Amino acid sequence: MPTKNAGTATSGKAPARENSGQAIATVERAADVLMHFAETPSNTLGVTEIAEALGMSKAAVHRILASLRVRGLIELDQSTRRYSLGVGAMRLGLAYLDRIDVRRIAAPELVTLSQRTDETATLSIRTGNYRIYVDQVTPAREVIMSVNLGVAHPLHAGASSKAFLAFLTEEEMENYLSLGALEPLTGNTIVDKARLRRELASIREGGYAQSFSERMSGAASVAAPILDHHGRPVAVVSVCGPVERFRAEVGECVARLLESTARLSAQMGWNASERG
Amino acid sequence: MPTKNAGTATSGKAPARENSGQAIATVERAADVLMHFAETPSNTLGVTEIAEALGMSKAAVHRILASLRVRGLIELDQSTRRYSLGVGAMRLGLAYLDRIDVRRIAAPELVTLSQRTDETATLSIRTGNYRIYVDQVTPAREVIMSVNLGVAHPLHAGASSKAFLAFLTEEEMENYLSLGALEPLTGNTIVDKARLRRELASIREGGYAQSFSERMSGAASVAAPILDHHGRPVAVVSVCGPVERFRAEVGECVARLLESTARLSAQMGWNASERG
């Protein structure tokens, strides 16, 4: 019998702040105050300002600010008596960005992607002038593609590689191209640098790369980068399968792929609306 | 009786839970939990782990994590049952950095400075008796210096720190010197207060500071302040590199540095001809 509500003396409005089960209301309110600083365009905020925006009492806001201030998350300008975010906030942000390993964040998305396309989904990261697969999820069917994790691949052959190359800076891209001749891995590998440049421009334009037997005979794939808040490719996701049936699936795979990488890029801090 | 709390007061993790008058203990504990994620080298943390590290009960930690999770500051990996920082933490950090307008103004100048000197250019701001790096631009060469953003450094060791200290008011400077002994960070750190005073006078005179392994062994740098229209140092720009090769470059670096800070100070409203 949940008879908890003993008619207290009219608490008035009661904004019905949803408490999800066993959380601490005070902490949630403190988090609201903190996040309000991140969401409001103004740099500094006053106590009443916050109290009105969040529907809290001035006293409560003041206590919360005092507490956060002790821990460096909030700073107080003594002369103007206005509050702003503190260095602790920056430490948190940098810690988040430093520590995400893309692999952990991308893992569930790879599962989704593999299920929706019924093909293999992979994740690659770059190490210098090479790329390695760090994760893959294979679909539950008989004929599938499977890649070798941890093996180095050059950046000019295959969809995942080209997706990396296309989203590097001009300087880095030219640096790679100047390393030497483009080694052919199959008969379909692009070995002409002018043609590769055109292809990379097209990839940047469309947001994804595709490959039919460029890196490995019989394998086809589409790939798109995960971008961080600088717009740099921290990893590349691909969908790949046997070339015979993949042609018919390309359109669908690209659509699902871009949905996934868009979500992942957002988690890495990339704001697509800012740049494109 | 453990006598660990003798001299070094910086990393005192002692139970001395200072409550500054009218703060909320629960919120402070929540902040402790949050900051623990930023301070611990591990990416993910478990409930017990946090509880033991902070001397709290498992139940309390669990409730706090649940609350922070609702607001996106903490994420929970459902499969491993381990917690990590959430995207909200990143939003806070990026919001903090966006608000330091000197950072936005200085960014292009740091790029220029790094290109012209072929060394790392950094930007620092002051928070109380400490200084933190808030931005850096590294050159495109192999052996370079790189600093950690967001970490607090004392004001007496290293070029950037001394540049701050030298351009504060006499009162603020003496206040810092009266805090206690000058802690040596390397064998080259200036620990004699009389000598530091002479050095600071010289820095004010010349307009820039230099350091060879004072803050970090193997690192050398020159630094100069960005002054606002009151003549107060709002930030410090430095050029730094490996000590072996830096000696030969100092003259050139100082010249380029002062060009940059002169432009930036002008943008901040400082009129050198009035007081310089």
Add this chain to the structure above:
DNA sequence: AAACAGCGTTACTGTGTGCGGAACAACCCC
């Protein structure tokens, strides 16, 4: 297999604690 050990999670109850309302104290602006 089966017992163990460690984890995260939940239930419960008393009490310490944060809550709101209002009084107080600095401003600022006519």
Add this chain to the structure above:
DNA sequence: GGGGTTGTTCCGCACACAGTAACGCTGTTT
């Protein structure tokens, strides 16, 4: 100097949070 702001403090009561302990779960050990 008065009205209207603001941020801050006081205060007592109700209630929400803390701790203890038990729970279920997963993976490891014997």
